[in-house]
Amino acid sequence: MSTSPEPIRPKSSAFSRYLFVLLFGLVLGAVAAVMLLNAWKARQDPFPESLMHVQGWHMKQLGTKASENRCAATDIIPHLKALRVTADDLETAFPDESDDERFRKHASAMRATLDEAQANPPINCDGVNAAAAKIGENCKACHQDFKG
Numbered sequence: 001m002s003t004s005p006e007p008i009r010p011k012s013s014a015f016s017r018y019l020f021v022l023l024f025g026l027v028l029g030a031v032a033a034v035m036l037l038n039a040w041k042a043r044q045d046p047f048p049e050s051l052m053h054v055q056g057w058h059m060k061q062l063g064t065k066a067s068e069n070r071c072a073a074t075d076i077i078p079h080l081k082a083l084r085v086t087a088d089d090l091e092t093a094f095p096d097e098s099d100d101e102r103f104r105k106h107a108s109a110m111r112a113t114l115d116e117a118q119a120n121p122p123i124n125c126d127g128v129n130a131a132a133a134k135i136g137e138n139c140k141a142c143h144q145d146f147k148g
């Protein structure tokens with residue numbers, strides 16, 4: 001009678017100690033995970049994706065203008081200019097990728113296309129579509145090698 005509680009007490013206290021260590025470990029793990037996630041988020045640079053979205057926006061504008069039959073120089077050239085200026089930042093935006101010669105070639109090819117489009121600006125909407133298609137090829141070429 002008197003010996004029966006004896007083996008139970010150490011067992012249950014060992015169990016609660018293990019449980020405590022387990023829970024403590026879980027909490028510590030969760031805290032560490034949150035801290036790591038925050039650090040990772042803070043380190044992520046918004047610039048490269050922003051640059052891409054700005055270029056995407058200007059490309060879309062070219063398509064919209066052409067579909068609306070607004071293809072005067074004043075409609076089109078600002079977007080070509082914006083694409084050309086932002087194309088100068090491709091290497092800065094993707095410092096790791098720009099170590100690769102293929103990346104630098106794709107960036108140069110895009111700048112060359114845009115220089116040509118500005119030197120011989122499209123005079124009608126067919127020309128705008130053709131210029132946009134050429135620029136789009138440059139986007140695609142780089143994305144095939146470096147995106148995703």
Ligand code: HEC
Pocket residue numbers: 048049052053055056057059083090094097103104106107110135136138139140142143146147148
């Ligand atoms: C020289 C290389 C290069 C060129 C040229 C280029 N891009 Fe990109 N682009 C990238 C890379 C690399 C990514 C992947 C970015 C990432 O997810 O980290 C990307 C991603 C994107 C994205 C997705 C952004 C996101 O939310 O992740 C869009 C949109 C985009 N590019 C649009 C364009 C357009 C439009 C052009 C042409 C006018 C273009 N890009 C030209 C390298 C390039």
